[in-house]
Amino acid sequence: MKRLCLFSLIFIFVFASTIAYAEEKPASEKAPLGIGNLSLKMDYISFSDDNLEDLGIDDAFYVGLEGYAKIYPNLYLGGEVGYANPDSNIEIDGDDVRTDVTFIPVELNLKYAVQAYPNFVVGFGAGVSYNYVETEISGNGRDEEDDWLFGGQFFADLNYTIGTNLFLGVDAKYQLTDDLEHWDTNFSNWRIGGHIGIRF
Numbered sequence: 001m002k003r004l005c006l007f008s009l010i011f012i013f014v015f016a017s018t019i020a021y022a023e024e025k026p027a028s029e030k031a032p033l034g035i036g037n038l039s040l041k042m043d044y045i046s047f048s049d050d051n052l053e054d055l056g057i058d059d060a061f062y063v064g065l066e067g068y069a070k071i072y073p074n075l076y077l078g079g080e081v082g083y084a085n086p087d088s089n090i091e092i093d094g095d096d097v098r099t100d101v102t103f104i105p106v107e108l109n110l111k112y113a114v115q116a117y118p119n120f121v122v123g124f125g126a127g128v129s130y131n132y133v134e135t136e137i138s139g140n141g142r143d144e145e146d147d148w149l150f151g152g153q154f155f156a157d158l159n160y161t162i163g164t165n166l167f168l169g170v171d172a173k174y175q176l177t178d179d180l181e182h183w184d185t186n187f188s189n190w191r192i193g194g195h196i197g198i199r200f
Contacts, residue, residue, distance in 0.1 A: 032113045032121040033076065033159065033167065036069045039197025041171060045084050045103075051185040055099045055137075056088030062191055064105075074114055079127075080107040097139035103187060104132040105175065107153060121167070124156040131177050133187055149187060151177035157195070168196045 045062035052058040061084065068078030087100040109127030116122045134146040153176070159169035173191045180187065 031070055032074065032115040032161075033068065033123070034070070034165075034199030036067070037076075037167070037197050037199040038065070038067045039167075039195045040065060041080070041082070041193060041195040043171070043173075043191040043193030045086075045189050045191045047086070047187055047189045049185045049188065051183065052086075052101075052187075055097075056090045057086040057099050057101050060084045060086035060103075062193070066107075066109075066195075068109075068111060074112055076111045076113060076123075076125075078109055078111065080105065080109065092139070095140045097137060100136045102132070102134040103189075105151070106130050106132070109153070109155070111155075113159075119161050121159040121161060121169075122156075123159065126152070126154045128152050129175065129177075131175075131187060133180055135180070135183065145180065145182045147180055149177040149180065151175055151188075159197075161199075165198050165200075166196070167199060168194065170194050 041062070041064040043062040043064065044059065046059045047057070062082055064080050064082030066078060066080035068076035071077045082105050084103045085101065086103070087098070089096060089098050091097070107127050107129040109125050111123050111125035113121050113123040129151040131149045131151050132146070133149055135144065137143045153173055155171065155173035157169055157171035159167045161167045171191070171193060175189050175191070177187045179185060
């Protein structure tokens with residue numbers, strides 16, 4: 001998985017850089033999301049590992065803050081920090097079991113953005129991440145664990161620009177992570193939702 005993520009990041013960087021240099025567009029179109037931008041994301045997150053589904057903690061509300069800076073025409077380097085807290089109360093073998101998970105991804109991403117139509121900007125990219133996971137299971141005893149998991153992600157978004165500074169849009173992302181060893185469970189996930197942002 002690490003090789004796949006690294007290869008994808010290198011590929012998207014080379015591909016986007018080549019396109020950015022080759023394009024001959026007016027200066028206003030070479031920074032479709034400004035020279036920098038910040039946005040607040042509100043997404044639905046769904047974890048894909050069956051073990052998390054069995055515990056009833058396979059989906060949750062996700063909030064994230066992302067920022068990007070233009071490094072070449074149409075090419076942005078940036079990151080995202082987010083937070084999700086799925087929890088559940090289920091019965092296992094006659095015992096009431098409460099499970100609580102904190103998931104905090106810290107991402108470094110490369111994004112290619114192009115103005116596809118007046119006021120509409122399409123973006124896509126990939127990156128690497130270091131994801132903090134804290135788990136707590138209580139019922140017949142208590143079990144706690146926390147760790148940082150290496151990961152990588154692929155994503156796309158569609159943005160509608162309003163005036164010179166604001167934009168809003170929809171986004172989708174798939175993220176892969178290593179396993180949390182004690183659980184033998186990964187926290188790979190899908191995210192889909194919306195965002196609102198400001199460009200500079």
